[in-house]
Amino acid sequence: MSTDAEFADARHVPPIPPRPPRQPAPAADQDPRTAVLRRVPGAPAAPPAPRAAHTPTGPTPPAGRPGTPPPGTPAVPPRPTAPPPAPPGTQPPPRPDRAPTSPAAPPPPAGRPAAFRDTAAFHLAHSQELWNAARGRTDGPDTPGREPAGEPPRPAADRPAPPWPGSHLPPQRAGARPGMPAAPPRRPASARRPGARVLAAAACLVLGIGLIGGAAAGSWLTDDSADAPPSPQEAFTTGHDVWHSTPVDTLFPRTVNGLGVGPGGADRTWTRIAVAPDSGCADAYDPRLAQALATAGCARLLRATYVDATHSSLITVGAQTASTDPAGMMALNTRFSTKNLANRTDLMPLPYAPKGTPAEGFGRAQRASWTVRVLTDVPVIVYAVSGFADGRAVTEPQPAEAATRSGATTAPAESGLGHDAKDLADRVAADFRTAAGLPSQTTESSP
Incomplete structure (x- = not known):
């Protein structure tokens, strides 16, 4: 019994390809580790399956001679078992029935697997x-x-x-050369510059401190300027307007208490009974006194009459606002002091005796003591004249400066008329100085 394999044609069995020639070794100047990229060969192809059995149309060859062609078949030359060798240095031609093969990779260098x-x-x-x-x-x-x-x-x-990991080396400066020290890393902008909120808060803090400090300094300067006394020129200028800018009760209080100003240190009290309207100086003085005060000028004259607590003495106080300058007031004061004009009897001031008051009978004959003050820090001339309230005449009047001396035995001295004139004149002079902004110290007090 025969099989199909016995009748298989020997030409259909692929021959084993020959080993390709060995490539020459790489040159000495080439890197042995460099290789030509090639496709990795896949798994070897499986041998072809045996052909399907078929029934030959010709006569069956006799048994025992499987390789003998039947009679009448043309003779086929036998196929070479190996291709002819290729010339040295060339690649053999590819066979159509087999996949092309890649050239063999160069052998690895010595010493490396x-x-x-x-x-x-x-x-x-x-x-x-x-x-x-x-x-x-x-x-x-x-x-x-x-x-x-x-x-x-x-x-x-x-x-x-693949993405290569970033370098951890510091960035090189532009133009940096090898061997030069690397620049220190820069701090981020957010760390080098303060934020806008920080700057705004600092500006508000500085502005607030400046405003508080300015307000405190202004208040301190204002308080100090208000408490500080005015300059002599400012006080003298203000004294020209005291007569109409100050209430009459301030310049001539209704009641004046003198503590320890009477004879022997007795307390005195005076009450205002009449105030004359402000006027000029035309009929207020005797001609001689008016002539002595003419150099200072007369801007205004204020007068008031007081009575003591016992109603036994009357006192008229006057204040003349001068129109001259500080030099004119100083010259007039020097004249009264050097020529003793304040103690002359012919220069006594006139009393103010309004009708219908206890001072109605107070006239020239009742004048017992007097004083005249020429102030130099304010443009004011203050005077005072006293007499008995019962209307008695006084034949020997005495100046207040002499009547207040210790041991004086005259009628004006013993009755206290000299103290009345002196103390009320001091009190009115102090009121004018205070109204002009000058400090004043007196021993008198008013309720």
Whole structure:
């Protein structure tokens, strides 16, 4: 019994390809580690399956001669078992019934194992894994350079280049040369510059401190300027307007208490009974006194009459506002002091005796004591004249300066008329100075 294999044509069995010739060794100037990229060969092809059995149309060859063609078949020359050798240095022509083969890779250099890991294709395909393994890091499924799960690996030429990790070296300055010290790293802008809120808060703080300090300084300066006494020129200028800018009760109080100003240190009290309207100086003085005061000028004259607590003495106080300057007041004061004009009897001031008052009978004959003061710090001339309230005449009047001396035995001295004239004149002079802004110290007090 025969089989189909016995009648298989020997021409359909592929011969074993010959070994390709050995490539020459690389030149000495070439890098033995550099290799030409080539496709990795796949698994060897399986031998072809035996042909299907068929029934020959011709006569069956006799048994025992399987390789003898039947009679009448043209003779086929036998196929060579190996291709003719190719000339040295050339590649053999590819066979149509077999896949082309790539040239053999050059042998690895001496001293290195001929392993697959030494090829450039392996390093290009597995560079990311080798890098991560060297750094001790395991890539996850989304690591760049790794193929997604479920997809076949792509050729190394089609794979994207893995991102190399950033360098930790400091940036080099422009124009820096090797060997030069590296510039220190710059601080970020947010650390070098304060924020806008910090600047705004600092500006508000400085502005607030400045405003508070300015207000405190202004208040301090204002308080100090208000408490400080005016200059002599300012006080003298203000004294010209005291007569109409100050209430009459301030300049001539209704009641004046003198503590220890009477004879022997007795207390005195005086009550105002009449105030003359402000007027000029035409009929207020005797002609001689008017002539002596003419150099100072007369801007205004104020007068008031007081009575003591016992109603036994009357006192008229007057204040003449001069129109001269400080030099004119100083010259008039010097004249009264050097020529003793204040103690002359012919220069006594006249009393103010309005009708219908206790002072109605107070006239020239009742004048017992007097005083005249020429002030130099304010443009004011103050005078005072006293007499008995019962209307008696006084034949020997005495100036207040003499009647207040210790041991005086005259009628004006013993009755206290000299103290009355002196103390009320001091009190009115102090009121005018205070109204002009000058400090004044007196021993008298008023309720």
